[in-house]
Each structure stands twice: as C-alpha cells, then as structure tokens.
Amino acid sequence: MINRALEQSILRSLNYFPIVGILGPRQVGKTTLARKLMNELSKPAVYYDLELIEDFQTISQNTTWVLENNIDKTIVIDEVQRLLPLFPQLRALVDRKREVARFILLGSASPDFLQKSSESLAGRIAYHELSPILRSEAESAFIPQVTHWHRGGFPDALLAPDNDYWYQWQQNFIKTYVEQDLSQLGINATIPVINNFLRMISHLHGSLLNYATISNSLGMANPTVKRYIEILEQAYLVRRLEPWFVNVSKRIVKSPKIYIRDSGNLHFLTNVRHYEDLIMHPIAGASWEGYVIEQIIPLLDPAIRPYFYRTSNGAEMDLVLVDGVTPVVSIEIKLSLAPALKRGSTESVADLKTMNNYVVTPNGGNAAVRPQWIHCNIHELIGHLKTLKMIAEPA
Structure with missing residues (x-):
C-alpha cells in the first residue's frame, strides 16, 4: 500500500472535528485510506458503503437506530452523496453529543455533497480532498x-x-x-x-x-x-x-488555463x-506542465493560492504561488533538460517581484542558473517550498 500524504492531516482533523469529509474522484483511494484510518483511531469504527444495496437500505430505512446504536464508535459512510437527506440527522446527533471523530464521510463527483453538507454541517465538518497518488x-x-x-x-x-x-x-x-x-x-x-x-x-x-x-x-x-x-x-x-492580476498598467490575460x-x-x-x-x-x-502543477497544488498550505501569469506582451509564468495578495514564488516548467530562461520568464519575475524563482525540469539538479533562479526537479522543488513554509508539514 502506498502511504498517502493526506493521512496525517485527516487524523489531525479527527482529533478536533466531530465530522471529517474526504472528497475526490471515484477510484482515487478514498475507501482504502478510510479503512486504514479506522485502524488508527482511538475508538472502534463501523463502515457502510451506500453503493451496496444492503448498506444503503440499512442506513436509509433504519437511520436513527444505526446512528444511535453506534454512538460510541466512528461511523464511516462511503458514497454519502447517495443519501443527502442524512445530513440534518448527523447535525442533530453531533449537537446532542459533540465529540471528535464521530463520522467520516466519503464522497465523489457530487457538488450537492459540498452544498448540502455545508448548509447542514457548517462548523462541524472538516473537508479534505484526496488527489490521485x-x-x-x-x-x-x-x-x-x-x-x-x-x-x-x-x-x-x-x-x-x-x-x-x-x-x-x-x-x-x-x-x-x-x-x-x-x-x-x-x-x-x-x-x-x-x-x-x-x-x-x-x-x-x-x-x-x-x-x-x-x-x-x-x-x-x-x-x-x-x-x-x-x-x-x-x-x-x-x-x-x-490568471494573477498584478499590474493594472499592463494588458493582462484574463482567461483561465x-x-x-x-x-x-x-x-x-x-x-x-x-x-x-x-x-x-x-x-x-x-502534459509535463500539467503534471508538475498537479504534484504541487495538492500539497500547498491552504493560505497559498496558485495562479499563472501572462501579459499580451509575452511575459509568462506557468505557476505563481501567492500568499494573501503577495506573489512569493514563480515556477517555470520545462520538459527540456536545458534550464535556459526566456525573456518572457524574466519579464514576469520583474512584474511579479518574486524573490524565489524556479525552473522545473525532469532531472533538475538544484543549481543556480542566475541570481534568484534555481534549476530543480519536482522533489527538489517540494523541498524548497517546505523551507518557505508554503507546504504544510504533517502535525
């Protein structure tokens, strides 16, 4: 089994919140992770999969009995988006006995899950998105x-x-x-x-x-x-x-990528x-550009927001990491093994005024290519972002 980086963050949430939601596409490993978490909790846990007819009928037809008779356990409900009317009852039970790790809810491909759970469980649930490995x-x-x-x-x-x-x-x-x-x-x-x-x-x-x-x-x-x-x-x-809008005097591209x-x-x-x-x-x-971006964004501290930057004059940066309203890191992503920088990259950094700038290639090397620019690979980039505290370390 491949250990997931999200595991420690979820366990931390379970130590404070009564409900934790794990979101992500189907087949991404939510069930496997939940079953592993069940073995690491300080109290017993029971598991229901609402894609199984017998579990769906058990929960939907005997909701009160199931929830109240497992009040001292963590109840894991998989594919919870199939039974959204459950949320008001979870809220009532949590308010009656508010303690940590009462429910773990797994959901996939459902905006209704987020909307309904946010409406019914606000202040009681912590969300985590599980990305592909x-x-x-x-x-x-x-x-x-x-x-x-x-x-x-x-x-x-x-x-x-x-x-x-x-x-x-x-x-x-x-x-x-x-x-x-x-x-x-x-x-x-x-x-x-x-x-x-x-x-x-x-x-x-x-x-x-x-x-x-x-x-x-x-x-x-x-x-x-x-x-x-x-x-x-x-x-x-x-x-x-x-896109990141940083300088109103420039003609900034405003369409997303x-x-x-x-x-x-x-x-x-x-x-x-x-x-x-x-x-x-x-x-x-x-493909390499998108691949690198998807290896970084899921690891970012929630306070850090990802963007790209492009002007009509040709200045362009593949990934810009912003803390509040301040661009902190610029990342140029190149499949070529040569870390040479184009004028558009240097102009972007001049606009963004970022002090930490990286060229990411498959092999990297952690070598300075010019002042305030480092040539690195994905592993090395993650190390730099941890040093800058842009990636939250597990508690």
Whole structure:
C-alpha cells in the first residue's frame, strides 16, 4: 500500500472535528485510506458503503437506530452523496453529543455533497480532498517518475501489471464517468458528444480556455460549454487555473488555463499508450506542465493560492504561488533538460517581484542558473517550498 500524504492531516482533523469529509474522484483511494484510518483511531469504527444495496437500505430505512446504536464508535459512510437527506440527522446527533471523530464521510463527483453538507454541517465538518497518488507518494514506493507521469496517479492504473491493463483501466474509468456520473451531475448530452467534449478538452490541455472555440467546434451554446466545464471541475476531472492580476498598467490575460488533472486520463484521451509515444507526442510539453502543477497544488498550505501569469506582451509564468495578495514564488516548467530562461520568464519575475524563482525540469539538479533562479526537479522543488513554509508539514 502506498502511504498517502493526506493521512496525517485527516487524523489531525479527527482529533478536533466531530465530522471529517474526504472528497475526490471515484477510484482515487478514498475507501482504502478510510479503512486504514479506522485502524488508527482511538475508538472502534463501523463502515457502510451506500453503493451496496444492503448498506444503503440499512442506513436509509433504519437511520436513527444505526446512528444511535453506534454512538460510541466512528461511523464511516462511503458514497454519502447517495443519501443527502442524512445530513440534518448527523447535525442533530453531533449537537446532542459533540465529540471528535464521530463520522467520516466519503464522497465523489457530487457538488450537492459540498452544498448540502455545508448548509447542514457548517462548523462541524472538516473537508479534505484526496488527489490521485502524487509524485512524492509514488517516489516513496520506488515507482519511477516516467511511469507515474505516463500512467497518472489513480492507484489501479498506476500499479497495473502492464500498459495494456493500464489502458483498459482508463477506458473503463472514462466510460463509467461518461455513462453514469456526468449524466447524473447534469451533462445531458449523448455519450458520443460527451466523449468528443472530453477529447477536445484534452487537446486544449495547458491552453487558455476559450469557451467560444469549444462552442463553435462542437455546436454547443456558450452557456452549455461553461456549465459542462464547471461540472467536469466539480467531478475532479479538470482544473481551471486562474490568471494573477498584478499590474493594472499592463494588458493582462484574463482567461483561465485548463488542464486534465490526471496525466493518465490525459494520455488515454489523447491515445498515448506508451511512454515512448509520449515523449514524441505534441502534447508532451503541455502534459509535463500539467503534471508538475498537479504534484504541487495538492500539497500547498491552504493560505497559498496558485495562479499563472501572462501579459499580451509575452511575459509568462506557468505557476505563481501567492500568499494573501503577495506573489512569493514563480515556477517555470520545462520538459527540456536545458534550464535556459526566456525573456518572457524574466519579464514576469520583474512584474511579479518574486524573490524565489524556479525552473522545473525532469532531472533538475538544484543549481543556480542566475541570481534568484534555481534549476530543480519536482522533489527538489517540494523541498524548497517546505523551507518557505508554503507546504504544510504533517502535525
């Protein structure tokens, strides 16, 4: 089993909050993590999976009995978004007996989970988002970077015996999302249209998001395209990275950039079956950029916000980490092993006034390439961000 960095943060929340919610896409490892947490709690725990008919009926038909007869245990409820009316009852029980670690709620691909739980359980619940396995986690399990980058971080995909099994897993994963989850979340298009939509987003990976371009290409209305992308974001499939507005005297690009969050999903959607195909594919540079971004953002302290920066004059920075209203770190991401900086990068740093600037390549080296610029790899970058206290250390 690959140890997850989020585990210690969740345990810390369980030492204070009566309810902890673990969010993330299906198959990301929420159930595995929850079962491990159950063994580390100071009191007994019981587990219910609402995708199982017998568990769903037990909870839905005998809610009061189940909850009150397990009052001295931690109750773990998986796929809790399938029974949202449960939340007011959880609130009542917590208010009647407020103590730590009463409930662990696991949910996937459901904006209703966040909305309903926030309304009913405000002040009683702490949320944690479980991402696919990160490079720092895969590294501790001796999984090569090239394997992790190509296959992505979903556990069963990453650990597949060979690339044929990996491809089959991805095929089944996307099929399930397209045919079940996305339609339930409000994407009402036909299956071929949804598949085309996902593949078009994959080809825009790392680019500025232009809703009109997608609308015209697929024959959809602009509002429909925006709503579908919002749903994909809520389902943890895509990320919109917002631009940082720092200097009103400059013409700043104000459109977000869009990324497929998991590199394995991206490579399946662009039909990249092997790593050897990836490094020769036109998507390689953008894929590496998105991959690095997704290894950093889940680790950031909640006070640190990620952005990109671009002006109409060509100044550009792939990732800018902002503390409050102050840009602190600029990160240029390059697939090339040569850490040479372009004028757009140096101009961006001059605009942003960041003192900590990094060029991230696959091999790195932790070498200064010019004043206030360090050439590093992902592992080395995480070390620098920990030193700057931009990554929260486990308690």
